[in-house]
Amino acid sequence: MAYGKGRSGAQALVESLERAGTEVLFGYPGGNVADIFDRIPSARFRFVLGRHEQGCVHMADGYARATGRPGVAIVTSGPGLTNTVTALGAAYMDGIPLILVSGQVPLSQIGTDAFQEADTTGITRAVSKHNFLVQSADEIPETVAQAFYIATHGKPGPVVIDIPRNCQEEITRSAYPERISLRAYHPESTATSRDMNRLARLINDARRPVLYAGGGTIAAGAARDVAALSRKASIPVATTLTGIGGDGAADGAHTLGLAGMHGSPAANRAIAEADLLIALGVRFNDRITGKVSQYARKAKIVHVDCDPSSIGKNVPVDLGIVADVKDVLTTVFSRVKAADRTEWLEKIRSWRESGRIAEKPSASGAISPRELMEAIDRRTKGDAIVATDVGQHQIWAAQMLSHRRSRHFLTSGGMGAMGFGIPAAIGAAIAFGGEKRVVAILGDGGAQMTAQELAVAAEEKLPIAFVVVNNRSLGMVRQMQDVFFAGNRAATVFKGKYLPDFRKLASAYGIRSRRVERADKLAAAVGAALSARGPFLLEVMVDPEANVEPMVFR
Amino acid sequence: MKEETYRLNCFVENRPGVLARIVGLISGRGYNIQTLNVGPTEDGTVSRMRIDVLGTRRVVEQIILQLRNQVNVIEVVSRRL
Numbered sequence: 001m002a003y004g005k006g007r008s009g010a011q012a013l014v015e016s017l018e019r020a021g022t023e024v025l026f027g028y029p030g031g032n033v034a035d036i037f038d039r040i041p042s043a044r045f046r047f048v049l050g051r052h053e054q055g056c057v058h059m060a061d062g063y064a065r066a067t068g069r070p071g072v073a074i075v076t077s078g079p080g081l082t083n084t085v086t087a088l089g090a091a092y093m094d095g096i097p098l099i100l101v102s103g104q105v106p107l108s109q110i111g112t113d114a115f116q117e118a119d120t121t122g123i124t125r126a127v128s129k130h131n132f133l134v135q136s137a138d139e140i141p142e143t144v145a146q147a148f149y150i151a152t153h154g155k156p157g158p159v160v161i162d163i164p165r166n167c168q169e170e171i172t173r174s175a176y177p178e179r180i181s182l183r184a185y186h187p188e189s190t191a192t193s194r195d196m197n198r199l200a201r202l203i204n205d206a207r208r209p210v211l212y213a214g215g216g217t218i219a220a221g222a223a224r225d226v227a228a229l230s231r232k233a234s235i236p237v238a239t240t241l242t243g244i245g246g247d248g249a250a251d252g253a254h255t256l257g258l259a260g261m262h263g264s265p266a267a268n269r270a271i272a273e274a275d276l277l278i279a280l281g282v283r284f285n286d287r288i289t290g291k292v293s294q295y296a297r298k299a300k301i302v303h304v305d306c307d308p309s310s311i312g313k314n315v316p317v318d319l320g321i322v323a324d325v326k327d328v329l330t331t332v333f334s335r336v337k338a339a340d341r342t343e344w345l346e347k348i349r350s351w352r353e354s355g356r357i358a359e360k361p362s363a364s365g366a367i368s369p370r371e372l373m374e375a376i377d378r379r380t381k382g383d384a385i386v387a388t389d390v391g392q393h394q395i396w397a398a399q400m401l402s403h404r405r406s407r408h409f410l411t412s413g414g415m416g417a418m419g420f421g422i423p424a425a426i427g428a429a430i431a432f433g434g435e436k437r438v439v440a441i442l443g444d445g446g447a448q449m450t451a452q453e454l455a456v457a458a459e460e461k462l463p464i465a466f467v468v469v470n471n472r473s474l475g476m477v478r479q480m481q482d483v484f485f486a487g488n489r490a491a492t493v494f495k496g497k498y499l500p501d502f503r504k505l506a507s508a509y510g511i512r513s514r515r516v517e518r519a520d521k522l523a524a525a526v527g528a529a530l531s532a533r534g535p536f537l538l539e540v541m542v543d544p545e546a547n548v549e550p551m552v553f554r
Numbered sequence: 555m556k557e558e559t560y561r562l563n564c565f566v567e568n569r570p571g572v573l574a575r576i577v578g579l580i581s582g583r584g585y586n587i588q589t590l591n592v593g594p595t596e597d598g599t600v601s602r603m604r605i606d607v608l609g610t611r612r613v614v615e616q617i618i619l620q621l622r623n624q625v626n627v628i629e630v631v632s633r634r635l
């Protein structure tokens with residue numbers, strides 16, 4: 001396209017975002033993005049107005065987790081940008097592709113402590129994969145193209161584009177590049193055919209192999225390939241928290257579920273006893289390994305990841321393969337022999353049986369977390385997208401809901417950012433144009449961190465069931481205090497039982513709601529929440545003494 | 555493992571912000587840069603940064619891999635001093 005007379009940098013940005021495939025832009029306006037917002041009503045993408053910049057970026061994140069396409073957000077300079085830091089960090093830690101455009105004061109004023117100036121590239125350096133400070137309007141199309149490339153290639157992550165106001169106003173003729181040329185950034189596989197043969201041989205020789213799928217498996221779109229290999233060679237599959245769904249719901253007999261600190265006994269036992277651990281797109285962080293010297297002691301460890309710096313970082317490995325997880329699995333599949341491994345699978349079955357946690361009903365007769373999760377599961381059958389906040393409810397949802405598909409369990413793993421749940425659920429619901437049921441599982445603490453975004457769910461009439469798992473406390477921290485601080489529940493128990501009154505909060509946004517206190521009313525209430533046409537808030541008063549189990553410390 | 559001094563020669567794109575990114579990556583992880591020297595190369599679009607850091611081999615290898623992940627880093631060569 002030729003831009004004879006040229007157009008403003010702001011218009012060039014909007015066109016570039018369109019060219020890059022943006023369908024939805026989440027954002028919040030302000031002075032230093034005014035020129036861009038002026039062009040938004042005529043853009044080909046949809047715009048969604050959040051209520052806080054953290055919410056906007058979590059929405060873009062939820063959109064990306066649910067679809068695999070980069071989420072896109074825009075905020076103003078200064079406070080607009082600083083409000084996004086937590087949400088950028090959440091996306092960065094979990095490797096979620098995202099583009100954040102921020103306004104900046106005019107180039108001539110940078111460094112003068114101008115009104116609403118912030119050092120955006122400095123502030124976001126540690127929470128983004130890369131960032132750009134645009135120097136002229138001419139750079140805008142190329143920068144947008146590069147940002148999308150960087151966000152989605154190699155290990156995905158958030159990329160920030162900071163655009164000074166004068167660059168938005170200037171006229172430019174530069175066009176969106178036909179191809180992207182980055183001189184120094186070429187994420188590539190270094191895997192050789194020998195590596196693949198070695199991996200296949202290790203699998204064929206192993207008697208007690210375990211596959212371990214992390215978020216990188218989902219990013220690579222490899223859930224089905226994991227399941228296929230698992231079935232062919234009878235290898236059980238465990239997942240990380242962000243890898244939930246990355247096992248492609250391997251056969252029941254092969255599913256180990258979550259491993260790690262709150263993992264199933266069967267998964268942790270299998271890893272401890274394995275003679276081969278095939279880790280796919282995991283980071284082996286401390287919530288997974290516990291004490292590294294004790295981790296998977298009997299196993300040879302194979303680590304496949306697209307990020308070379310991740311391999312061997314936390315756990316020494318016997319074979320490291322820098323490559324796309326899907327590529328490796330498809331190559332190795334034909335070289336792996338079909339096998340039964342009946343003895344190994346039988347052992348796992350018995351661990352699964354004995355590991356079933358016998359739950360005692362709560363003394364108070366209050367609703368137990370399991371009763372709630374099972375009631376939700378019976379309605380959704382694993383077909384709804386579930387977004388969680390952070391805390392006990394997050395782990396209960398991970399452990400107790402059935403997970404059948406990848407990109408159907410959205411949770412802040414690496415950052416553990418409270419406030420993620422409500423906006424991430426909204427981003428996911430918007431991605432599917434309101435056609436897909438979304439369930440947000442929230443704590444009564446975290447729900448208060450981004451509750452203002454309920455306005456967006458109401459405006460857009462999104463089919464989201466906001467389930468507040470109300471234990472009147474910051475349960476996860478309370479549990480930690482009970483275990484490690486002799487029950488000194490400092491600052492973790494809320495004083496009022498109905499403070500806030502979540503039903504009134506919902507009604508302030510015009511959202512229908514219910515509160516359940518008794519187990520016999522649970523099924524009907526969950527049914528109402530999950531069949532509502534628009535948003536619905538369900539407050540479930542659960543046993544405040546309920547704990548997350550198991551909790552493994554090594 | 556014992557700590558030793560390593561010299562990292564980083565060839566990077568000559569753009570604003572690259573130095574800060576690289577120094578931030580190293581210092582943000584708690585490692586002290588002992589010497590830092592930045593200069594041009596024959597190719598005006600490429601700069602060379604010579605960075606001496608003290609650390610164990612494992613840590614320094616990790617730093618190098620993370621430096622190579624940076625979008626503006628063209629190559630890193632290292633040696634023990």
Ligand SMILES: Cc1ncc(C[n+]2csc(CCOP(=O)(O)OP(=O)(O)O)c2C)c(N)n1
Pocket residue numbers: 389390391392393394416417418419442443444445446447469471473474475476477
């Ligand atoms: C932004 C943020 N602040 C603090 C924490 C520490 N933290 C982790 S879990 C938790 C308690 C969460 O309470 P709630 O939302 O009520 O969920 P519950 O654990 O009770 O299910 C806290 C405070 C965090 N993860 N994120």
